Amino acid sequence: MQQITATELQTKAQRTKIRQNKKVLDLHAVKVACKECSLHQLCLPRSINGADLEKLDNIIERKRPLKRNEHLFQVGESFQSIYVVRSGSLKTYSPTVDGQEQVTGFHLPGELLGLDAIGKGKHPCAAKALETTSICEVPFENLESLSQELPTLQHQLLRLMSKEIFDDQELMLLLGKKTAEARLSAFLLSISLRFKQRGFSSIEFYLSMSRNDIANYLGLAVETVSRMFTRFQEDGLIEVERKHIVIKNREVMRQIAGMNECCEDDTQVN
Amino acid sequence: MQQITATELQTKAQRTKIRQNKKVLDLHAVKVACKECSLHQLCLPRSINGADLEKLDNIIERKRPLKRNEHLFQVGESFQSIYVVRSGSLKTYSPTVDGQEQVTGFHLPGELLGLDAIGKGKHPCAAKALETTSICEVPFENLESLSQELPTLQHQLLRLMSKEIFDDQELMLLLGKKTAEARLSAFLLSISLRFKQRGFSSIEFYLSMSRNDIANYLGLAVETVSRMFTRFQEDGLIEVERKHIVIKNREVMRQIAGMNECCEDDTQVN
DNA sequence: CGCTGCTTTGAACAACTTCAACTTCTGTGG
DNA sequence: CCACAGAAGTTGAAGTTGTTCAAAGCAGCG
Numbered sequence: 001m002q003q004i005t006a007t008e009l010q011t012k013a014q015r016t017k018i019r020q021n022k023k024v025l026d027l028h029a030v031k032v033a034c035k036e037c038s039l040h041q042l043c044l045p046r047s048i049n050g051a052d053l054e055k056l057d058n059i060i061e062r063k064r065p066l067k068r069n070e071h072l073f074q075v076g077e078s079f080q081s082i083y084v085v086r087s088g089s090l091k092t093y094s095p096t097v098d099g100q101e102q103v104t105g106f107h108l109p110g111e112l113l114g115l116d117a118i119g120k121g122k123h124p125c126a127a128k129a130l131e132t133t134s135i136c137e138v139p140f141e142n143l144e145s146l147s148q149e150l151p152t153l154q155h156q157l158l159r160l161m162s163k164e165i166f167d168d169q170e171l172m173l174l175l176g177k178k179t180a181e182a183r184l185s186a187f188l189l190s191i192s193l194r195f196k197q198r199g200f201s202s203i204e205f206y207l208s209m210s211r212n213d214i215a216n217y218l219g220l221a222v223e224t225v226s227r228m229f230t231r232f233q234e235d236g237l238i239e240v241e242r243k244h245i246v247i248k249n250r251e252v253m254r255q256i257a258g259m260n261e262c263c264e265d266d267t268q269v270n
Numbered sequence: 271m272q273q274i275t276a277t278e279l280q281t282k283a284q285r286t287k288i289r290q291n292k293k294v295l296d297l298h299a300v301k302v303a304c305k306e307c308s309l310h311q312l313c314l315p316r317s318i319n320g321a322d323l324e325k326l327d328n329i330i331e332r333k334r335p336l337k338r339n340e341h342l343f344q345v346g347e348s349f350q351s352i353y354v355v356r357s358g359s360l361k362t363y364s365p366t367v368d369g370q371e372q373v374t375g376f377h378l379p380g381e382l383l384g385l386d387a388i389g390k391g392k393h394p395c396a397a398k399a400l401e402t403t404s405i406c407e408v409p410f411e412n413l414e415s416l417s418q419e420l421p422t423l424q425h426q427l428l429r430l431m432s433k434e435i436f437d438d439q440e441l442m443l444l445l446g447k448k449t450a451e452a453r454l455s456a457f458l459l460s461i462s463l464r465f466k467q468r469g470f471s472s473i474e475f476y477l478s479m480s481r482n483d484i485a486n487y488l489g490l491a492v493e494t495v496s497r498m499f500t501r502f503q504e505d506g507l508i509e510v511e512r513k514h515i516v517i518k519n520r521e522v523m524r525q526i527a528g529m530n531e532c533c534e535d536d537t538q539v540n
Numbered sequence: 541c542g543c544t545g546c547t548t549t550g551a552a553c554a555a556c557t558t559c560a561a562c563t564t565c566t567g568t569g570g
Numbered sequence: 571c572c573a574c575a576g577a578a579g580t581t582g583a584a585g586t587t588g589t590t591c592a593a594a595g596c597a598g599c600g
Contacts, residue, residue, distance in 0.1 A: 094439075094443075096443065096447065096528065097528045097529065098528065100447075102442075102443045102446070102447060104439050104442065104443075115431075115432060115435055116432060116435040116436045116439060117432065118428050118429055118431075118432035119429045119430070119432035119433035119436055120432075120433075120436070124436055124439070125439070144421070144424065144425065144428070145421075147424065148418065148421055148424065151414070151415075151418055154414065154417065154418065154424065155414065157428070158388050158414070158427070158428075158431070159388055159389045160389075161385075161388075161428070161431040161432070161435065162385060162386060162387065162388035162389035162390075162431070163389040163390075164435050165385055165386040165431065165434050165435055165438060166386045166389055166390070166394055168435060168438035168439065168442065169364075169374050169386060169394070169395070169438065171442055172372075172374065172438065172441055172442055172445055173364075173366065173372045173374075175442055175445035175446045175489065176372065176445045176487075176488070176489025177366065177370075177372060177489060179587075179588090180587080180588065210546070210547090211546075211547060211548095212546075212547095217446075218446070219445065219446025219447060220588075220589090221588070221589050221590075222546090222547080222548095223547090223548080223549080223588090223589075223590085224587095224588060224589075226547060226548055226549080227548080227549080227588095229547095229548090230548075230549085242546095242547085242596095242597080258366065258367045258368065259367065449555075449556095450555075450556070480577095480578070480579090481578070481579060481580095482578075482579090490556080490557090491556070491557050491558075492578090492579080492580095493556090493557075493558080493559095493579090493580080493581080494555090494556060494557075495579095496579060496580055496581080497580080497581080499579095499580090500580075500581085512564090512565080512578095512579080
């Protein structure tokens, strides 16, 4: 099964030096056409046929991989492109008045960045790599005019934006109504699900973000997040050692998270 | 200035019996083509020219006004159309596991509903009228194919969805990081701004939603919201008498809300 | 080896919630 | 048109949950 090797690869990349990490990425991240991209079912061109896929492929630019802490774009930068994560991960965050930052999301392979910038023409948040990360850049003008030609692409684009709105609303519910333990539980299950959808293990994975980022994202203090991790471990729900997580009891976690049933049949989401 | 009459009209409609309310609505809400619609600069067809506007007009269905507490759509209902509020207001909400409801948004004239349903093909939330409300229905299939023809319409649609994502992220920040007083203050300023953009008074208005709905939306207890209203009044920030609000000191409220400067130049937002 | 940054843990504190009582408003039927 | 019942809103007091502050433990890196 691909799941297992994929996981191993990921855990390896996390543990090993950047040198080796880079080598792994170079192998399948750069100069691969969309139709050969292992993510092509998850990213934009889902349900696009051969000829159309090539058209899309032509407008996509592949960038050199970002190193950890490098920015993909900064706050206020003029909006030119949509980005797709090819491998690695990023966080998006915006500055708040009091000089803090607010983490608005984490982005795993196959996920999009920049959709929130279309409206104003500039990025309301910054995007920073959490680890070595490779990215596809899709110039928005080209994407827009290509969508004009290809109804399925337009449809897919609207679907993806709609999904983002939907997901944001779930998060609003989380932030508005749920307890600290429900938030962390939901967060872990969400990451788990997203890994699964991308062919990685859903029961064992490495978190690329710090406790601080998690806390910030979930609207909690770092200390609270830390305590929750400890408690979950004590209760046998997870095993945790720094960034390494093993989900031991998904059922109970789901109850704690107060999950809607609807959040489950998300399998063919993207 | 139109502002003043608009306000008067609104306050009147709130105070008077439903009978009279209906009459006011009948006058300019029903059977008006998009190009004559007073909201047409705010709703979808912004920056669409005459001929195109007519095409759009042809696919829009006007529904009979909804009465207070009537549903526009229910949770899980199959997604067919995008809706535009023509007059009145609605709330959207979704059920949570514990049988509660979570208010996900309020929708004023010129604003859209249903964008979150495109992805899954069914409505993740329900929409209920807060007062007598009239609506334009835009069948999504038609809108999609018309967008295929009209690049500006496609662009506008993407812009609007992007704006919704952006707004949701602001709300996430509010729910995750802000105190009760900051939340209520931001809420009132948001309503105020949206009224202003639609030609109503931004300093005096009626809230069509209950304290309960506000509390739910802001992730607070009703009692907390009530106390904050009282405190704001004591501090001379607002005058409040049940649903009637007068903003007395916008500057201080903005500070309390911890507003980003960016939230200000929102004037040509839609 | 020793620094720096991230994480964990404990204890005091603050903010908001919950519970309960009371007031005001709304609308419905006599 | 008034009375009454139920809903919505307000206020006070006690209780929780999560935050803040402080300090110690640990991993990675020059």
